[in-house]
Amino acid sequence: MENPTGAMKMYKTVCMLCFQVCGINAYVKNGKLIKVEGMKEHPFSRGVVCDRGYRLPDYVDAPDRLKYPLRRNQRGGFDRITWDAALDEIAEKLQAIKDEFGAHAVALTVGSKGAEDFQISAFAQRWRGAFGTPNYFSIEAHCFRSRIMARQFTFGGYPLSDPDNSGCIILWGHNPDASEPPLAARINRRLDEGAKLIVIDPKRIPLAKKSIYLQIRPGTDAAFALAMINVIINQGLIDKEFIDKYTIGFEKLAAHVKEYTPEKAAEVCDVMPSDIYNVSRIFAAAESACIEQGICSLDQQINGFQTNRAIAILQAITGNINKPGGWCSNPFMRMPDLRLPDGYKDEMPIGCERFPLFHTFWDTVSPYGRQMELPDAILNEKPCPVKAMLVNGSNMAAAWPDSDTFGKAFKKLDLLVVMDLFMTQTAKLAHFVLPASANPERLGIAMNYGLTGGISYCLLNRKVVEAPGDCWPDWKFFAELGRRMGYGEYFPWESDEELVDCLLEPSGISRQQLEENPSGMWYGKRSYDMNKRIRTPSGKIELYSQTLADAGYDPIPRHIEGPHSRIMAPELVEEFPLIAMTGHRVPAYCGWQLRSIPQLRRLEPDPIVEIHPSTAGRYGVGNGADVIVETKDKHIRMKARYTDDLKQGVIAIVHGWEDNRNANVLTKLEPNDPVTGYPALMRNIACRIRTA
Numbered sequence: 001m002e003n004p005t006g007a008m009k010m011y012k013t014v015c016m017l018c019f020q021v022c023g024i025n026a027y028v029k030n031g032k033l034i035k036v037e038g039m040k041e042h043p044f045s046r047g048v049v050c051d052r053g054y055r056l057p058d059y060v061d062a063p064d065r066l067k068y069p070l071r072r073n074q075r076g077g078f079d080r081i082t083w084d085a086a087l088d089e090i091a092e093k094l095q096a097i098k099d100e101f102g103a104h105a106v107a108l109t110v111g112s113k114g115a116e117d118f119q120i121s122a123f124a125q126r127w128r129g130a131f132g133t134p135n136y137f138s139i140e141a142h143c144f145r146s147r148i149m150a151r152q153f154t155f156g157g158y159p160l161s162d163p164d165n166s167g168c169i170i171l172w173g174h175n176p177d178a179s180e181p182p183l184a185a186r187i188n189r190r191l192d193e194g195a196k197l198i199v200i201d202p203k204r205i206p207l208a209k210k211s212i213y214l215q216i217r218p219g220t221d222a223a224f225a226l227a228m229i230n231v232i233i234n235q236g237l238i239d240k241e242f243i244d245k246y247t248i249g250f251e252k253l254a255a256h257v258k259e260y261t262p263e264k265a266a267e268v269c270d271v272m273p274s275d276i277y278n279v280s281r282i283f284a285a286a287e288s289a290c291i292e293q294g295i296c297s298l299d300q301q302i303n304g305f306q307t308n309r310a311i312a313i314l315q316a317i318t319g320n321i322n323k324p325g326g327w328c329s330n331p332f333m334r335m336p337d338l339r340l341p342d343g344y345k346d347e348m349p350i351g352c353e354r355f356p357l358f359h360t361f362w363d364t365v366s367p368y369g370r371q372m373e374l375p376d377a378i379l380n381e382k383p384c385p386v387k388a389m390l391v392n393g394s395n396m397a398a399a400w401p402d403s404d405t406f407g408k409a410f411k412k413l414d415l416l417v418v419m420d421l422f423m424t425q426t427a428k429l430a431h432f433v434l435p436a437s438a439n440p441e442r443l444g445i446a447m448n449y450g451l452t453g454g455i456s457y458c459l460l461n462r463k464v465v466e467a468p469g470d471c472w473p474d475w476k477f478f479a480e481l482g483r484r485m486g487y488g489e490y491f492p493w494e495s496d497e498e499l500v501d502c503l504l505e506p507s508g509i510s511r512q513q514l515e516e517n518p519s520g521m522w523y524g525k526r527s528y529d530m531n532k533r534i535r536t537p538s539g540k541i542e543l544y545s546q547t548l549a550d551a552g553y554d555p556i557p558r559h560i561e562g563p564h565s566r567i568m569a570p571e572l573v574e575e576f577p578l579i580a581m582t583g584h585r586v587p588a589y590c591g592w593q594l595r596s597i598p599q600l601r602r603l604e605p606d607p608i609v610e611i612h613p614s615t616a617g618r619y620g621v622g623n624g625a626d627v628i629v630e631t632k633d634k635h636i637r638m639k640a641r642y643t644d645d646l647k648q649g650v651i652a653i654v655h656g657w658e659d660n661r662n663a664n665v666l667t668k669l670e671p672n673d674p675v676t677g678y679p680a681l682m683r684n685i686a687c688r689i690r691t692a
C-alpha cells in the first residue's frame, strides 16, 4: 500500500463482495477508501459496478464492523480480548475436545464468502487436515455443486457457457440483473446484436421483457426440459452427427422421453403446449445456443440434480458443446493444492453416507459434509458427536435451512468460534467472535472461475487501506491457530505477499506482473476442441449414465414432483394452497450482508414477500400490509409487495432477514434430492398468507 495520506490515489483492484470479482478503480484519500467506480478496461465487468460494489467504501467503514476479538462472558455479553488470549484458549479447548471425543468432534464451516474466496476455503481445509477432522461444511452442499456434478456426470467435466457468441440464450431460473449484473450487461449487448432470449421463470424478470417468456410452475423444470428433448428428437432437430460421434445412450433417451409429450408437460408446468414446441424449435434451430441456469434456484429442489442433467442433455443433443455460443471447455488457472497437508488420508464427512455420490464418483472426491445432518450430530451425537465448530464467512445459523434447529444445536456446542466482519446471528451464539479484514484491507488473489457467465480469470486483490482495529485475514487465523497446536510446518507463510507468491507459483505469473496488469493477467482461453478425451467412464458424453444406474439412481432424468406439490400432497395443499419460493436475489443485498449500510437499506428497507395482486385479493392482503406467512408448523412476519410479474398462486420471499423474518424458519433440512442430498424445501413450500 502506498501513499495512505495526502492526495487522492486511485488503485486498480477488484470488488469481492460477491463471486463476480468485478474490476474496480478504488479511490483512497487520507488512508480511507472514498469512492469506487467500474474498471472500464476489464473484459468481464467492463466498467459495471453494481449498487453493492458502489457502496464498498461504506461497507469497509461501517460503524458496526467487528474490530477486536471478543469472548463471551458469564452474563451472556462479550468482552474484548487479545488475539493471543483468544487463540490460546481456543487451541486449548480444541485439543481437550479432540482428546476426549476424537478429532471428528470438531467441525469447520465456510459460507458463501469462504467458499468463493480460495484463500479462506484452502486454509480452512488445510487446518482441518492438520487437525485430522473430515467434518468440513460449506455452502457447496446446498448452493452450486449439484449443477457442477450433473455436468461432470454428463460431460466428464464442467463446460462453461459462452453467451457472448450465442444465437439463442435461455435464462432458466436465473435473474442476472439481481444476482450477476455483469452477465446481465453482456446478455443485453448480445440481444442488441440480434440474439434471441428465452426466459423460463415463475417471475417475469427484467430481461423477460426482451424475451419469449414462460411462466413455469416452480419445481417442474425437469418435465419442461424432457418435453423439449421430446420435441427436438421427434421433429428431427437433433445434431445427429454430433450425437453419433460423441454421445452414448441416445436410443434409450429417445425411448424414455416419449412419455414427456408437450401436452402432458404443459399440464405439469402450467404452460401452453405450443410454448414448449415453440421454444424447443427456436433453441434447436439456432446457429448456437446456450442455457444460463440459476446458480442455485433449480438445485435446491427434490429433483435438482436430474433437472441439471436434463439441461445438460439439451445442450448435448443439439450439438451445442465446444462450439462458439454453446457450452465449451475453459481451463482453470493452475493453483497449488494447499487444501490438505501431504499424506493426510481423508475420511467421509457427516451426511455423505446416505448420498455417497455426493462425496465420491470416479476419481472425483468432494470433501464437503452435508450440513442437513449436522444438527443431529450436535444434538444427538448421530452419527458422531460434534462438540466444537469454527465458522468462517458464514451466517449459517440464519442462512441455512431450518434456522430454528441450527440455532438450537449451536446453543449446545461446547465451543463455537465465528470469524466475520459483523456480529451476525451466528456470531451472537459464539463463545469467541473474531474480526476479519475486508478484501480492500489485504492483499490476495481474486479468482473468477467462470462457473456462470463463462469467463475465468485471475486478478490481484490489492490492499488499498489498513484494516481497522485488530482485523485479520482468515488465512492468518488458521495459520496462527495451527502453529499454536503444533502444525507450524504446514503454515510457513508469514505475510500476504508470501502467500500470494506461493499461490501464483504454478501458473508462472508473478505478483509484479499482476500489479502491472490490473485488468487481469490470466484468462481461461475458451476451447472449442472436441478432440480432447471426454473424461466420463465411457469416454463419451453420457446421455445415459451407467454410474447412476449402478448406484440405483435414474440413469436418464425424469420428473419428480416436490414433496409439497399439489400432486404429492393434495391434502396439505388444500390447507396451504400457495407455493412459497424463497431466495430470489435482490440488488441491494448479498445473502445476509449489507443491511446495515443505510444507502442500501433505503433501496430495500423491509422484509418483503412478493405476491400477485389477484392472489393477494383472494386472501384479503393489501399492498404494503404486514402479513404472516405460515406453513404447517412455522410462521414468519413479512411485508407484502404486489407485483403483476409473479405467477399467481406463488409467493416469493426475500431471504436474508433474521429472527422471525427469516425465510429459513420455514425451510427444512429434509427431504433431500436423492443424488446430492440437497434440501428440497427451500424453493417450493406449501404455505398460506394472512394479514398480521
Ligand SMILES: Nc1nc2c(c(=O)[nH]1)N[C@H]1C(S)=C(S)[C@@H](COP(=O)(O)OP(=O)(O)OC[C@H]3O[C@@H](n4cnc5c(=O)[nH]c(N)nc54)[C@H](O)[C@@H]3O)O[C@H]1N2
Pocket (backbone or CB within 6 Å): 018, 112, 143, 144, 172, 173, 174, 175, 176, 178, 179, 180, 200, 201, 202, 203, 205, 216, 217, 218, 219, 220, 221, 293, 294, 295, 296, 297, 298, 581, 583, 584, 585, 586, 587, 588, 589, 590, 591, 592, 683
Ligand atoms: N444481489 C445478490 N446477488 C447474489 C446473491 C445475493 O444474495 N444478492 N447471492 C449469490 C449467491 S450465493 C447465489 S447462489 C446466486 C443465486 O443466483 P440464482 O439462483 O441464479 O438466483 P436469481 O438470479 O435470483 O434467480 C433465481 C430465479 O429463479 C427463479 N426460480 C425460483 N424457483 C424456480 C423454479 O423452480 N424454476 C424456475 N425455472 N425458476 C425458479 C426465481 O423467480 C428467480 O427469478 O446469486 C449470487 N448473487
Ligand SMILES: Nc1nc2c(c(=O)[nH]1)N[C@H]1C(S)=C(S)[C@@H](COP(=O)(O)OP(=O)(O)OC[C@H]3O[C@@H](n4cnc5c(=O)[nH]c(N)nc54)[C@H](O)[C@@H]3O)O[C@H]1N2
Pocket (backbone or CB within 6 Å): 110, 111, 112, 113, 114, 139, 142, 143, 296, 392, 393, 394, 395, 396, 399, 400, 401, 419, 420, 421, 422, 424, 436, 437, 438, 439, 474, 582, 583, 584, 590, 591, 592, 593, 655, 663, 664, 667, 682
Ligand atoms: N431461504 C433461503 N436460504 C438461503 C438461500 C436461498 O436461496 N433461500 N441461498 C443459500 C445460498 S445459495 C447460499 S450460498 C447461502 C449463503 O450462506 P452464508 O454464506 O452463510 O451467508 P452469507 O450471508 O453469504 O454470509 C457470508 C458471511 O461472511 C461474512 N464475510 C464477508 N467477507 C468475509 C471475510 O473475508 N472473512 C470472513 N471471515 N467473513 C466474511 C459476511 O459478513 C457474512 O456474515 O445462503 C443460503 N440460504
Ligand code: SF4
Pocket (backbone or CB within 6 Å): 015, 016, 017, 018, 019, 020, 021, 022, 048, 049, 050, 051, 052, 053, 054, 180, 181, 182
Ligand atoms: S457484482 Fe457487484 S458486489 Fe459482486 S463483485 Fe461485482 S460490483 Fe461487487
Ligand SMILES: [Mo]
Pocket (backbone or CB within 6 Å): 112, 139, 143, 144, 295, 296
Ligand atoms: Mo449461493
